[in-house]
Amino acid sequence: MQALNISPCTLPPECEALRAEVREFLAQTMPAYPVTKRVRNWQGRDADFSRRLGERGWIGMTWPRRYGGRERSSLERYVVLEELLAAGAPVGAHWIAERQSALLLMKLSPELLAPRIVPLIAKGECFFCIGMSEPDSGSDLASIRTRAVKTDKGWVVNGRKVWTSGAHVAHYMIALVRTGTSGEQRHAGMSQLMIDMKSPGITVRPIVNQLGEHDFNEVTLDDVLVPHEHLVGTEGDGWKQVSGELAFERSGPERYLSSTQLLLEMIDASDPADARQAVAIGRIAASYATLRQMSMGVAGMLARGENPATAAALVKDQGALVEQAMPDIANDLFGGVAAPGSDLDYVMQYTAKAVPSFSLRGGTREILRGILAKGMGLR
């Protein structure tokens, strides 16, 4: 049961100085940023904002200097992330590149790809998307069919990826592809490739979500030629590499801060003397405070070089429960009575439509709970 324990972690004093800097930056950069945009949170993309964040050294701040990083601690990074997310800053453009892709490149292609690409990510100028899911492969990633065949000129890739967030603005995709036969072991024969999204043979088709927004895409790869050196890591090790990557995808504070704007609107619409409203807000505040400590605990595990995979699954599952309850609580308190066209009304509608994805993206609730069950020795 030890695997499920998250030790709280105390932030060192330098973190609070940094927090003040970030708040000052946000106050100056986005003073009149409307709630209707803040509500998009880390789905909101603004290349200019990403570039300014990069200038401040707040993208990839833990990375080595040779890759454009600032060699600061994971806890300092945590503070910057939670401040950006709580404010609803539009961090979406660089989010995936910073959270996952750069880490993968530095670890698995430290001499070839990382020196070329990662400094651009740190500058907030290079964006990535992740090609994992396919039409017939969602949670069951081992069943992917997109195939890369090694030729003299490079890898030739054919297949289709879906639910690819940001493929329409990304410079590169890290794609999980089949490079060999799976044989006995379902997880064998997969590899990761870094694919330039401008390559001939790539077609990006929008999949509009139920919010009416274009975030997802279907990406068709038709005889796309990828240079040999764009193999990320080891041929055939794709599954192992992806599992490590998903731990990063699941570990951050975005897993409970995505619905903050709704909470803030509810607070301003509430009356402290109304017991029903006070109890509801108080319960959410307690969940927030606890999830924040859990999320910081995971950052502490990363800082100590521990594997946070199980703990991250636990925090993500708990975070999604709180976030998904929020529109229902808002409905209970303000449904049908919020002033039409008000910020509260807008945010209630937006968040209700957004939250079903929170327990789908980055590993479904059922998959996460399977990981927890494994951590408890049940499977």
Add this chain to the structure above:
Amino acid sequence: MSDSMIESSAQRLFSENVDKALLEKFEAGERPERLWQLVEDSGFPVALAAESAGGIGETWSAAYPILRGIGYWQVPLPLSETMIAAMLLSMAGVDVPPGPITLVEQGCGNDLAAREESGALRLSGTARRVPWARACRWMLVSLADARLALVDLADDAGVKVTHRPSHAGEPIDDVELRGARALALAASPLPALARPVWTLGAVARSAMMVGALEFVLEQSVQYANDRVQFGRPIGKNQAIQQQLALLAGDVGAARVSALIACEDAPSSTASACAATAFSAAVAKIRCGESATRATSIGHQVHGAIGFTYEHQLQFATRRLWAWRESFGSDGWWAQRLGEAAIGARSAAFWPSMTQRRFDGLDAALR
């Protein structure tokens, strides 16, 4: 005493001396006198008391394993209450009397009134749900005017204790005071805390609930692995796995909230309490909510056997039901925390989260 020494001595003492037989005898009316003696010999009742007053002077974080242990092993003693009373009395410069001491916060579940009479303070009114009153010689009353009063419950003329059991069969008695004289009276050593006894009581109950929650989780996982139906352990079913994963999430969240509440609680050596009320509220709410869901899942996984008196699960689940409502239920604390959050408006919400402090919480608690 080092942190790990407290942890190992609590584990040893409780695991060797508290078992089902003892709990059954306790519920049949037998007082666990020997267990109290062992606990007293180990110094646990004065773990939080100031060293200058003969205490151990530990922090709440260091003492956490004792509190957690009360829940994990279901220790049927007024230990957490005595720890808090000894801490407050020693910090206030009052001699800590020997034996168990119970706690009351004026205005929280009681109509106690105090009046000065010829140089003495006299208390009247009825305090309900006073933990372990019948097992305690002394009662510490935290007065609304930031003073502490110590009452001798053996004062037959001024005190009447009516026995009432909690869900867990532990005493939560009515204490009727008829002009009972305060033996000692001192200024609260923690004037920055609006409701010191109630708040620290909530921290202790939270840590105790975590112990009971961890017991329920371990028992449930064990049972799911052992119990075979349809030719395989029931824990191989995804339906059961999903429930246990949810339970684990609730236990993990409760644990973190209680650890932070202990970290933010004042001690005899560091009496700052800027974040104490906030973190106590968070922990009592979050642990209470976990208790609600965990008892449900724990019983569901155990099936009929967990519903029997024979099985030890119920010693933990009944304590969770008792403790979630003790020193303010999750709903009680949520209303105050929410009142403070709403009063502070949205602009103050996130800064308050990172400081672990809502400026209006003290007022909401008064």
